[in-house]
Amino acid sequence: MARLDLEFAAQPLPREAEALRAEVRGFLAQEREAGTFEPTCDCWLHHDVGLTRRIAQRGWIGLTWPERYGGGGRSILERFVVTEELLAAGAPVGAHWVADRQSGPLFLKFGTEEQKSFFLPRITRGECFFAIGLSEPGSGSDLASVRTRAVRSDGFWCLNGTKIWSSGAHRAHYMIVLCRTEPAGEDRHAGLSQLAVDLSAPGVTIRPIYNLAGEHHFNEVVFEDVEVPDERVVGGVGAGWRQVTSELAFERSGPERYMSIYPLFVELIRRIGPEPGAATASELGRLAARLFTLRQMSLSVNGRLQAGFSPDLEAALVKDVGTRFERDVPEAARMLAPFDGDGRAEAPFPSLLADALLHAPSFTLRGGTNEILRGLIARGLGLR
Amino acid sequence: MSEMRDMLLDSARRIFADYCAPAKVIRVEQGEWPAELWQALESTGLPLMLVPESLGGSGLDWADALALLRLSGRYSTPVPLGETLLAADLLARAGITPPAGPLSVAPACPGDLPRLGNGDGPVLSATLQRVPWGRYAAGIAAVVRDGDGRRVVLVDPAHGVIEEGVNLAGEPRDGISFERAPVRFGELLPEADVSFLLRMYGALVRAAQMTGAMDRALELAVAYAGEREQFGRPIGRFQAIQQQLAVMTGDVAASSAALEAAGERLGREGAWFFAAVACARIAEAAGPAASVAHQVHGAMGFTYEHSLHLSTRRLWSWREEFGSEREWGERIGRSLAARGADALWPLLTETETGDTQPPPG
Numbered sequence: 001m002a003r004l005d006l007e008f009a010a011q012p013l014p015r016e017a018e019a020l021r022a023e024v025r026g027f028l029a030q031e032r033e034a035g036t037f038e039p040t041c042d043c044w045l046h047h048d049v050g051l052t053r054r055i056a057q058r059g060w061i062g063l064t065w066p067e068r069y070g071g072g073g074r075s076i077l078e079r080f081v082v083t084e085e086l087l088a089a090g091a092p093v094g095a096h097w098v099a100d101r102q103s104g105p106l107f108l109k110f111g112t113e114e115q116k117s118f119f120l121p122r123i124t125r126g127e128c129f130f131a132i133g134l135s136e137p138g139s140g141s142d143l144a145s146v147r148t149r150a151v152r153s154d155g156f157w158c159l160n161g162t163k164i165w166s167s168g169a170h171r172a173h174y175m176i177v178l179c180r181t182e183p184a185g186e187d188r189h190a191g192l193s194q195l196a197v198d199l200s201a202p203g204v205t206i207r208p209i210y211n212l213a214g215e216h217h218f219n220e221v222v223f224e225d226v227e228v229p230d231e232r233v234v235g236g237v238g239a240g241w242r243q244v245t246s247e248l249a250f251e252r253s254g255p256e257r258y259m260s261i262y263p264l265f266v267e268l269i270r271r272i273g274p275e276p277g278a279a280t281a282s283e284l285g286r287l288a289a290r291l292f293t294l295r296q297m298s299l300s301v302n303g304r305l306q307a308g309f310s311p312d313l314e315a316a317l318v319k320d321v322g323t324r325f326e327r328d329v330p331e332a333a334r335m336l337a338p339f340d341g342d343g344r345a346e347a348p349f350p351s352l353l354a355d356a357l358l359h360a361p362s363f364t365l366r367g368g369t370n371e372i373l374r375g376l377i378a379r380g381l382g383l384r
Numbered sequence: 385m386s387e388m389r390d391m392l393l394d395s396a397r398r399i400f401a402d403y404c405a406p407a408k409v410i411r412v413e414q415g416e417w418p419a420e421l422w423q424a425l426e427s428t429g430l431p432l433m434l435v436p437e438s439l440g441g442s443g444l445d446w447a448d449a450l451a452l453l454r455l456s457g458r459y460s461t462p463v464p465l466g467e468t469l470l471a472a473d474l475l476a477r478a479g480i481t482p483p484a485g486p487l488s489v490a491p492a493c494p495g496d497l498p499r500l501g502n503g504d505g506p507v508l509s510a511t512l513q514r515v516p517w518g519r520y521a522a523g524i525a526a527v528v529r530d531g532d533g534r535r536v537v538l539v540d541p542a543h544g545v546i547e548e549g550v551n552l553a554g555e556p557r558d559g560i561s562f563e564r565a566p567v568r569f570g571e572l573l574p575e576a577d578v579s580f581l582l583r584m585y586g587a588l589v590r591a592a593q594m595t596g597a598m599d600r601a602l603e604l605a606v607a608y609a610g611e612r613e614q615f616g617r618p619i620g621r622f623q624a625i626q627q628q629l630a631v632m633t634g635d636v637a638a639s640s641a642a643l644e645a646a647g648e649r650l651g652r653e654g655a656w657f658f659a660a661v662a663c664a665r666i667a668e669a670a671g672p673a674a675s676v677a678h679q680v681h682g683a684m685g686f687t688y689e690h691s692l693h694l695s696t697r698r699l700w701s702w703r704e705e706f707g708s709e710r711e712w713g714e715r716i717g718r719s720l721a722a723r724g725a726d727a728l729w730p731l732l733t734e735t736e737t738g739d740t741q742p743p744p745g
Contacts, residue, residue, distance in 0.1 A: 006633070006636065006640055008637060008640045008641035008644055010645050010647070010648035012648075018735070021735065088729050265728070266728055266729070267725065269720055269721060269724070269725040270724070270725035272721055273721065274721055274722050274724065275721065275722070276718065276721045278714050281713070281717030281721060282709075282710050282711075282717055283713065283717070284713075284716075284717035284720060284721065285664060285713035285714055285715065285716030285718070285719075285720065286664050286665075286668055286713035286716075286717075288661070288716050288717065288720055288728075289642070289660070289661040289662075289709075289712075289713065289716055290668075292642075292645075292658070292661045292732060293638050293641055293642040293661060293662075294638070295732060296641045296645040297638065300641060317633060320630065320631070320634050321634040321635075324634075371623075374626065374627045374630030374631065375623070375630075377630035377633055377634075378620075378626035378629060378630050381606050381629060382606065382610065383606065383609060383610065383620040383621070383625075384620075
């Protein structure tokens with residue numbers, strides 16, 4: 001069905017969200033003063049368990065979850081504010097990122113009471129980290145082709161297969177693994193399930209994959225006859241595909257889809273100085289106009305989510321437009337301020353620019369490539 | 385969206401659908417004045433909707449007007465609706481009751497304003513450049529220098545010599561020369577620089593119209609991609625086409641969000657900044673959006689017969705009027721640079737108000 005009337009109404013933030021913002025800013029100012037971290041691009045991939053624990057103590061992990069599971073019982077718009085403040089500071093929030101954004105909400109929506117009571121409080125205390133178990137060596141964009149399989153045994157599922165690109169798996173406690181629990185039939189989306197797999201279980205091997213910057217975020221995770229207890233199936237057996245695709249609006253529309261390079265943008269302004277020439281000012285201003293607009297788009301989608309809608313098309317648009325902005329900022333930065341190609345030079349502008357250039361290829365790949373997103377948008381337009 | 389706005393848009397949509405068929409728009413481009421369309425709009429009171437009720441209007445706000453103008457842009461509405469809304473608003477702010485009929489504005493740069501003279505009353509001797517729809521206007525609102533201050537004046541083009549001109553879309557953009565023409569002027573305005581205000585609202589009018597023109601271009605391109613068959617299937621089935629239309633949808637979505645955000649903030653302290661963001665973002669989207677729409681339409685969209693050009697020629701024209709994305713980007717960039725790197729975040733999150741005025745120049 002064609003959807004040409006896109007909904008991007010202005011979404012003001014409620015007073016309580018602004019009060020929370022002040023708290024987060026105060027906290028981050030203290031952390032910066034104590035020198036606990038330096039701002040980086042892509043800060044939501046960087047682990048700092050100490051910072052995660054301190055954020056947890058403030059109650060900012062699982063902010064929207066019910067209080068009986070250790071959550072904050074607050075709104076999606078309040079979570080938006082906390083998230084954007086942490087990203088703006090370039091704070092290393094990678095340890096709890098996946099659990100807070102994806103795994104926790106998955107348990108809340110589809111999990112058993114036992115799973116909620118077991119996992120959610122641990123996540124909110126900053127003690128339980130998750131990794132994503134979707135892609136495989138032979139399954140990327142075509143996710144339904146996953147071959148990792150779990151076979152029912154006596155009281156457990158026997159898991160075999162390989163997951164890849166699992167950021168932070170080497171520091172995570174659990175992985176939500178999408179796997180086949182029935183052979184692929186005519187409906188290739190049927191017969192898939194999600195298991196919460198303990199990464200310390202026998203039969204799990206985690207190998208690092210270094211990215212082009214020489215950093216270790218990615219992993220290959222191999223499962224060989226891993227026994228996963230029955231009670232670690234998340235949601236329905238065979239309902240994996242529906243579950244995986246049901247909450248995508250949330251992860252696609254967040255500020256991390258246009259703020260991965262925010263610390264660079266700030267330092268670019270500093271480098272340009274207070275009185276730029278007309279051409280430089282104009283280029284900077286047009287980039288800023290994209291940033292300001294993206295925030296409004298993201299806020300608007302989060303407002304729709306808060307109101308109980310599922311704005312999948314709008315969310316895919318935020319991610320496509322936002323990640324293209326992220327790719328363009330380092331390219332614009334090197335035109336607006338001199339850069340000699342050496343990221344180890346005087347900080348922070350050159351090192352942030354180097355960081356952004358080396359990470360940029362991943363912006364439009366991770367969490368679903370832009371080509372796949374545009375396919376979804378085209379479907380929303382009624383073209384397929 | 386308010387109920388009031390819904391009603392307003394519904395009645396406007398009916399008028400646009402009845403009177404703005406592509407053939408009609410073409411006839412206006414060729415020199416015909418669409419009197420029936422204008423009468424229909426006037427009978428609903430839409431052109432004066434921003435004017436306070438005490439001065440004969442309905443006292444609606446700019447956010448409503450921008451939604452109306454987006455719709456008018458979708459239909460390439462060939463009358464100076466935005467110009468009349470803006471002129472009437474400026475005149476009313478200056479305490480002048482707007483005259484009946486279509487109105488326009490003189491889109492001078494803030495640094496380049498004519499000076500008010502004195503005869504038997506205030507007079508204007510100047511050439512106003514590229515006045516939109518000038519030849520049809522019952523009155524033109526212009527900003528002039530008066531001593532050290534600025535004033536909004538109302539001048540009747542009948543008192544001037546008109547040199548007809550057009551933009552790429554065949555819309556009238558006329559030079560009008562006045563020699564000691566009588567003007568009406570109102571009180572000196574409290575706004576520090578009313579000439580900037582005129583430019584800003586003018587650019588917002590165009591931004592709203594451009595968003596509507598992009599809405600239409602996307603609608604046409606998606607429909608065409610579904611109908612046109614090559615290699616035995618509709619071209620919209622090809623990923624190469626789908627990808628381009630998805631990218632264009634992103635530009636339309638961003639324009640929509642930027643316009644809504646600006647409309648919501650007008651009238652508040654520092655609102656110019658969000659207006660500038662919308663003007664820069666939307667003008668920047670116009671070119672790429674038009675490119676995709678044409679690429680998808682192939683040679684058919686390059687013909688005079690097909691109506692796509694009604695939208696795309698307007699996009700190519702409107703993005704230049706009242707300042708292109710280069711000009712609006714420069715204002716944003718200079719303001720950000722002057723306030724410094726650490727001011728960006730408070731500004732982005734609106735926890736601090738930015739510059740109340742744009743950088744001068």
